[in-house]
Amino acid sequence: MVQTTIASKILNKYQVILLLSFFFIIISCENSRKQKRILNAEAEKLLNQADNTTLNNAQRVKLLDSAYSQFEGEGHDSLSVKFYRNIASSYYNVYQVPKSIKASRKSYQLALAAKDTFGMAKALYISGVAFYDNKNKDSAFAKYNQAEKLYEKLNNPDVAGVILYKAYIYYDIGDYVLCETEAVKALRLFRIKKWNLEIHNANNLIAAALDGQHNYEGAITYYKAALDQLEYFKQDGYSDDMIAVYRASCLNNMGLVYIEMDEPDKAVAIYKDVLAYNNKAYTPGLYARLLNNYAAAKLKQGDFTGLPGLFYKSLKIRDSIGVMSDVIASRFKLGEYYLARKDTSVAVSYFRGAYREAKTIKSSYDILKTLKILGEVDKQNNASYTDLYIRVNDSIQEKGKADRNRFARIAYETDRLESEKEELNRKNTFIIGVSVVILLFVAAIFIIYYLNSRNKKLMLIQEQQRANEEIYQLMFEQQSKVDAARAEEKTRIAMELHDGILNNIYAVRLNLEFTNRKTDQENIDKRKGFIKELQLVEGEIRAVSHELSRNVIFEQNQSFESILGFMVTSQKNTFGTEFEALIDRDIDWENIPNTSKINVYRIIQEALQNINKYAEAHHAVVNVIKDKDTIKIMVTDDGAGFDTAKAAGGIGLKNLKKRTEALSGTINIESEPGHGTVVSVSFPL
Numbered sequence: 001m002v003q004t005t006i007a008s009k010i011l012n013k014y015q016v017i018l019l020l021s022f023f024f025i026i027i028s029c030e031n032s033r034k035q036k037r038i039l040n041a042e043a044e045k046l047l048n049q050a051d052n053t054t055l056n057n058a059q060r061v062k063l064l065d066s067a068y069s070q071f072e073g074e075g076h077d078s079l080s081v082k083f084y085r086n087i088a089s090s091y092y093n094v095y096q097v098p099k100s101i102k103a104s105r106k107s108y109q110l111a112l113a114a115k116d117t118f119g120m121a122k123a124l125y126i127s128g129v130a131f132y133d134n135k136n137k138d139s140a141f142a143k144y145n146q147a148e149k150l151y152e153k154l155n156n157p158d159v160a161g162v163i164l165y166k167a168y169i170y171y172d173i174g175d176y177v178l179c180e181t182e183a184v185k186a187l188r189l190f191r192i193k194k195w196n197l198e199i200h201n202a203n204n205l206i207a208a209a210l211d212g213q214h215n216y217e218g219a220i221t222y223y224k225a226a227l228d229q230l231e232y233f234k235q236d237g238y239s240d241d242m243i244a245v246y247r248a249s250c251l252n253n254m255g256l257v258y259i260e261m262d263e264p265d266k267a268v269a270i271y272k273d274v275l276a277y278n279n280k281a282y283t284p285g286l287y288a289r290l291l292n293n294y295a296a297a298k299l300k301q302g303d304f305t306g307l308p309g310l311f312y313k314s315l316k317i318r319d320s321i322g323v324m325s326d327v328i329a330s331r332f333k334l335g336e337y338y339l340a341r342k343d344t345s346v347a348v349s350y351f352r353g354a355y356r357e358a359k360t361i362k363s364s365y366d367i368l369k370t371l372k373i374l375g376e377v378d379k380q381n382n383a384s385y386t387d388l389y390i391r392v393n394d395s396i397q398e399k400g401k402a403d404r405n406r407f408a409r410i411a412y413e414t415d416r417l418e419s420e421k422e423e424l425n426r427k428n429t430f431i432i433g434v435s436v437v438i439l440l441f442v443a444a445i446f447i448i449y450y451l452n453s454r455n456k457k458l459m460l461i462q463e464q465q466r467a468n469e470e471i472y473q474l475m476f477e478q479q480s481k482v483d484a485a486r487a488e489e490k491t492r493i494a495m496e497l498h499d500g501i502l503n504n505i506y507a508v509r510l511n512l513e514f515t516n517r518k519t520d521q522e523n524i525d526k527r528k529g530f531i532k533e534l535q536l537v538e539g540e541i542r543a544v545s546h547e548l549s550r551n552v553i554f555e556q557n558q559s560f561e562s563i564l565g566f567m568v569t570s571q572k573n574t575f576g577t578e579f580e581a582l583i584d585r586d587i588d589w590e591n592i593p594n595t596s597k598i599n600v601y602r603i604i605q606e607a608l609q610n611i612n613k614y615a616e617a618h619h620a621v622v623n624v625i626k627d628k629d630t631i632k633i634m635v636t637d638d639g640a641g642f643d644t645a646k647a648a649g650g651i652g653l654k655n656l657k658k659r660t661e662a663l664s665g666t667i668n669i670e671s672e673p674g675h676g677t678v679v680s681v682s683f684p685l
Helices: 002-050 057-070 078-093 097-113 117-133 137-154 159-172 176-193 196-212 216-232 240-260 264-275 284-301 309-321 324-340 344-361 364-377 382-452 455-515 521-549 560-569 594-615 651-662
Strands: 578-583 619-627 630-637 666-671 677-684
Touching: 002 057, 002 078, 057 078, 057 097, 078 097, 078 117, 097 117, 117 137, 117 159, 137 159, 159 176, 159 196, 176 196, 196 216, 196 240, 216 240, 240 264, 240 284, 264 284, 284 309, 284 324, 309 324, 324 344, 324 364, 344 364, 364 382, 560 578, 560 594, 560 619, 594 619, 594 630, 594 651, 594 677, 651 666, 651 677
Parallel strands: 578 619
Antiparallel strands: 619 630, 630 677, 666 677
């Protein structure tokens, strides 16, 4: 007894310890979540501070690094996906491309785990932009292609931006046709959304692609479209100076096209107009480019005023900026200037300088251009330059072909992976579907077994309901028979009144009129009174006869066409025959006498009754058409058919012939055993 009490106390002690431990764990987890929320809020705050453009890039990068290290997401939640996506964009804006790629990859992984298609597409797009800026076109193209597929699944308009960036890559590798195709596709989407900046950029790129294809007129058209789009920039919040920069850049490209078209006067006019604007609005690089191209247009024009000063001024600015591709362009233009001035030695020195710098930055385009001109003007080394030009050109052509093939493979691989993923999803869906069906089948068996024991009472109720329904059906059928008998009796009485009593009264009236010839005045007056009374009775009987003979078919609020159609299509028989009604809409049934319509109705009804009884048909068609002043009725079935000679004395066929004769028409019955039956009736209107 004492041992039991001690054990009980020990057990109680451990229970208290466990409860306290559990309580402390809960408190600790809650504190941890609270601390995480505080850190994440601080990280969001640092990210917002880093977007302040008044800070220098070093300060902004420091804030972004702090935000990145401090943020701790809650698993695969949308907040984490968005945070890493935003910080990837911010890193890109301060030229931290590797960090931007890292953050966008993190955002994509979280979005993938959360099955967030939009988050995945956005992260891939940012990765593509970062890779493109990092000169990694292969990776950029792959990311853009994946993002495009996801945006298309969502029917999201952001797909247009991805398509435009793919077009930029095609332009960079010299595939101007594909560049134009993709850019036009993006432009259509931008126009739908009325995104003005993107429309401007797409027009610019299409113009550049057309220029690359030597379609100069087309290029000018699209550059003008890009300029026209600038009219909407003001309403989007762009300043006058910013709009001036976009305008100057577009006009600069247009001026180059005019130079290529050998229309330097137009190019000079453009550059004069652009340079007349406040130069402080332009970046140094843009201003230097405008100066260099203005000088090139004047050189093409043969006007050496201000030359080579403009070239040197542009070169000085470009040297200070350190953009080697622009420096090469200035040296090349100076070489062209001195070549035009017949100073070949100075020209060659500038061309050689441009060639050396082109090799330094590995610019295939500039290397090829300088080798070509050196092969033409450097008489001492023209053979070696020409040979080198041919080899470099072949190499560039091979590289361009390889690039195009590589990007085609990337697009193919993306599509293949997408197809495999969809196929895997289909298989998984099929497996899940089969599993669900099996589970439902098992559950159904169990439910049926369980409910079977409870269905005995319900069976009695259902039997009673069926008995009630049968009684109701019998009553309904009886009522139908009564209605039919009543209608038949009304018709019989009408005929008796019309053909019997009415005719007898008419005979009496004639006799009275005959005897009225007697000259006895009193008898004459009495007979006249009797005659008038007989006339009244005759009128009343005639009215009753007409009332009784009115057929119920025409008392309905429906057209005769719809009545016929309903009669045909509502037919049912034990053979499952499919009935079809084809009734000419041009027949004016309103102007056809009711007696004729009754006979038409009964003819079709009799033919359908014969089909239901004997034909065993799969398909039957009732066709009523108007042919000039004749109406033709054709009832066709694909049933058993019959021998028309043997069945000629049947009551049904006799009734059909009588009805046809009443219409002053003709009837023709075509049938053979096993080949169906065609009943044709025609009568004049």
